[in-house]
Amino acid sequence: MRYISTRGQAPDLTFEEAMLTGLARDGGLYVPETVPQLSHAQIAAMAGQTYEEVAFAVMRPFIGETFTDAEFKDLIAKAYAGFGHAARAPLVQLAPNHFLLELFHGPTLAFKDFAMQLIGQMFQKALGRSGKRVTIVGATSGDTGSAAIEAFRGLDAVDVFILYPHGRVSEVQRRQMTTPTEANVHALAVDGDFDDCQAMVKDMFNDFDFREAVSLAGVNSINWGRVLAQVVYYFTSAVSLGAPHRDVSFTVPTGNFGDIFAGYIAKRMGLPIADLVVATNTNDILHRTLETGAYTKEGVTPTISPSMDIQVSSNFERALFDAYDRDGSAVASQMDDLKAGGFQISQGAYQALQDTYKSGRASEGETKAAIKRYRAQHGELLCPHSAVGVHVAEAHQGPTPMVTLATAHPAKFPAAVEEATGVHPPLPPRMADLYERPERVTRAANDLSAIQAIIKERIAR
Ligand SMILES: *Cc1c(COP(=O)(O)O)cnc(C)c1O
Numbered sequence: 001m002r003y004i005s006t007r008g009q010a011p012d013l014t015f016e017e018a019m020l021t022g023l024a025r026d027g028g029l030y031v032p033e034t035v036p037q038l039s040h041a042q043i044a045a046m047a048g049q050t051y052e053e054v055a056f057a058v059m060r061p062f063i064g065e066t067f068t069d070a071e072f073k074d075l076i077a078k079a080y081a082g083f084g085h086a087a088r089a090p091l092v093q094l095a096p097n098h099f100l101l102e103l104f105h106g107p108t109l110a111f112k113d114f115a116m117q118l119i120g121q122m123f124q125k126a127l128g129r130s131g132k133r134v135t136i137v138g139a140t141s142g143d144t145g146s147a148a149i150e151a152f153r154g155l156d157a158v159d160v161f162i163l164y165p166h167g168r169v170s171e172v173q174r175r176q177m178t179t180p181t182e183a184n185v186h187a188l189a190v191d192g193d194f195d196d197c198q199a200m201v202k203d204m205f206n207d208f209d210f211r212e213a214v215s216l217a218g219v220n221s222i223n224w225g226r227v228l229a230q231v232v233y234y235f236t237s238a239v240s241l242g243a244p245h246r247d248v249s250f251t252v253p254t255g256n257f258g259d260i261f262a263g264y265i266a267k268r269m270g271l272p273i274a275d276l277v278v279a280t281n282t283n284d285i286l287h288r289t290l291e292t293g294a295y296t297k298e299g300v301t302p303t304i305s306p307s308m309d310i311q312v313s314s315n316f317e318r319a320l321f322d323a324y325d326r327d328g329s330a331v332a333s334q335m336d337d338l339k340a341g342g343f344q345i346s347q348g349a350y351q352a353l354q355d356t357y358k359s360g361r362a363s364e365g366e367t368k369a370a371i372k373r374y375r376a377q378h379g380e381l382l383c384p385h386s387a388v389g390v391h392v393a394e395a396h397q398g399p400t401p402m403v404t405l406a407t408a409h410p411a412k413f414p415a416a417v418e419e420a421t422g423v424h425p426p427l428p429p430r431m432a433d434l435y436e437r438p439e440r441v442t443r444a445a446n447d448l449s450a451i452q453a454i455i456k457e458r459i460a461r
Helices: 015-021 040-044 051-062 069-081 112-130 143-152 171-178 194-206 208-214 224-240 258-268 285-292 316-323 328-339 347-356 364-378 384-395 414-421 448-459
Strands: 003-005 030-032 091-095 098-102 134-139 158-165 185-190 248-253 273-280 294-296 342-344 358-361 402-406 442-444
Touching (some): 015 112, 040 224, 051 069, 069 112, 112 158, 134 448, 143 171, 158 194, 185 194, 185 448, 248 258, 285 294, 316 347, 328 342, 358 384, 364 384
Parallel strands (some): 248 402
Antiparallel strands (some): 091 098
16 A cells, blocks of 8 residues: 655655655645445444454555554554543434544543554554654644643653644643653643644644754644544444444534544445534634635634634645545645635535535534533533534434534533533543643744754754
């Protein structure tokens, strides 16, 4: 299995190379050259299997020679052993035809643990073999950073630097990033917003001297290894609802488009998914794009669902690549236009996107009302991101079972949940002392060269 860039100007890579590299050298994102198919019988055989067994069956065709079967099974087992639920991704019923996929039983209480825990294991194995050392730099609106730090803390072949927007992440998110004591973990609070952080990370990857000097590696949601790990729970949940004998739809609270793109890959692999619904908060570039065909930047408005407060959605480039029939030069020219503020998607590509994705948006008021309603009527405490999802899902309900992805635990966003319901969501017992642990963080200016200097100095220690 080879991986190709969405901009068509970077060398093809193996799974291992694509995973360790993150962003392609032409600025594009890596995607598999072809999407492997699972037969009806292979999907049917997943009924009754453990999460780990399904994970192996779904991901194995993508990894080529990078790991042997025995190694890969071992990495999967280690990645999910620390989850607080035997099913890893349990499904609960909200209403007659509406289900919630709880993706928040990992160590940092958000779905990003599914990918990051596995990436941590895969990096350690691959780097251990080659004796190399890498510097992981990532931008976060909160959950990626905590998941990355949790996955890489204490690994000797890796330094991990996480840039987060100062004052714009929840206290639980911040503490999950600033309380680990391992010397290879570095939390940087940047005086800017998430898009500033993300843009600086991109710039570091495009600064080839810096990239070589520090052996830069990326684990942001553009990393193909992360998207791949997220394909698995579409299979486990759909199969438990009757797939492949029955269609299932999904609504996905969306920011950088990684999680919903994983759903699209599951569909391409043969999982019978009827609708894939993009749910956004008021930062609704994706919803507007799917409604109008114009992808145009606007400022970011802080919301109670901060992990979806984005202006541009980096993984959307992968969707565009397929919508443009994998024409890398068309994608590259649109991405150039984006620097100037936006672009109009061609008629054919727009049609392809509309055929693949539906969308909706929840205002702040609608999100709070959904948290309140689901507590009162269904006894379910939703985090604000999951509440955006259920609000949008309600508008797309039909005869097909709808699964809404619950992307974080309510205790990760206690203020918003308490305001809407009067109930303070408690942290699970295994992290109850989070508020007592001392914090360690570096405040950084919104300035690329200043941040590069901090990184160089720290890894030289
Ligand atoms: C990251 C995140 C999202 C958005 O996921 P994308 O893959 O970026 O679309 C939604 N909810 C929560 C809680 C998150 O952490």
